[in-house]
């Protein structure tokens with residue numbers, strides 16, 4: 001086995017999917033390090049589900065080569081036994097309990113039956129296993145889906161938008177669960193259209209938009225320029241302050257009642273002091289003055305041009 005195979009759970013190049021003349025995944029090369037939690041981020045329609053489906057052998061790639069868990073991407077049967085997935089909505093019987101649904105899957109997949117209660121406990125449904133699936137909240141349904149994905153004790157876990165539509169508490173539960181799954185040394189690939197939902201659980205990031213790869217690498221390596229600003233507002237004189245700062249050569253934009261001054265290479269503390277002095281000298285009283293940091297989400301939105309499917 002090559003070092004690359006040992007290092008990467010997924011290593012594919014040129015992954016492409018066309019439907020007719022429409023290219024929905026375009027020449028995407030991906031490396032997902034073993035043991036990482038990788039966030040697959042992109043707006044609606046970016047191609048996240050299609051990429052995951054190709055890795056799972058559910059959709060046949062139009063082009064592309066590579067390996068999943070050291071096996072040829074084009075022979076998914078060789079590796080699917082070591083992969084667990086939650087893709088689209090989990091298909092469970094609504095009238096059966098969570099426990100019985102998992103028991104069913106154990107029988108079908110010839111998994112270890114003792115896993116059922118263990119996994120229900122892991123996903124926080126230990127005392128709700130006897131309840132009907134149909135009575136579960138969306139967050140509980142997603143967590144049962146994740147338990148199902150873990151039945152075969154997979155090395156690679158692929159979760160497609162597990163937090164979609166789930167309330168904030170449910171999202172927190174799912175994030176904690178993803179963290180716990182990864183603690184066992186598994187590789188997790190998890191998608192979302194919002195980085196904010198995943199930013200605290202992922203160590204690795206893949207950003208796609210309109211089928212194309214925009215970024216992959218460490219979370220803190222996002223390439224967009226720093227766009228932190230000093231946000232400043234004044235009592236009824238924001239326009240004057242804005243004009244003064246622009247006249248001094250600062251990049252300043254009006255944002256509602258406030259002015260946002262791009263920090264660029266300047267030291268933010270010095271810039272804030274300078275703005276304060278400028279305002280004071282002009283007889284303007286500041287009502288707000290603070291350093292507004294660009295979030296990781298803002299940086300991703302810059303990469304994907306702020307847009308979803310056109």
Ligand SMILES: Nc1ncnc2c1ncn2[C@@H]1O[C@H](COP(=O)(O)OP(=O)(O)OP(=O)(O)O)[C@@H](O)[C@H]1O
Pocket residue numbers: 019024042043044045046047048049050051193309
């Ligand atoms: N079977 C198909 N036939 C034709 N087009 C398809 C098919 N499946 C997906 N697409 C198109 O491929 C594009 C990417 O879809 P995909 O579901 O992979 O995106 P996504 O990033 O997962 O989006 P979402 O967040 O909305 O689920 C979309 O424009 C979609 O309409």
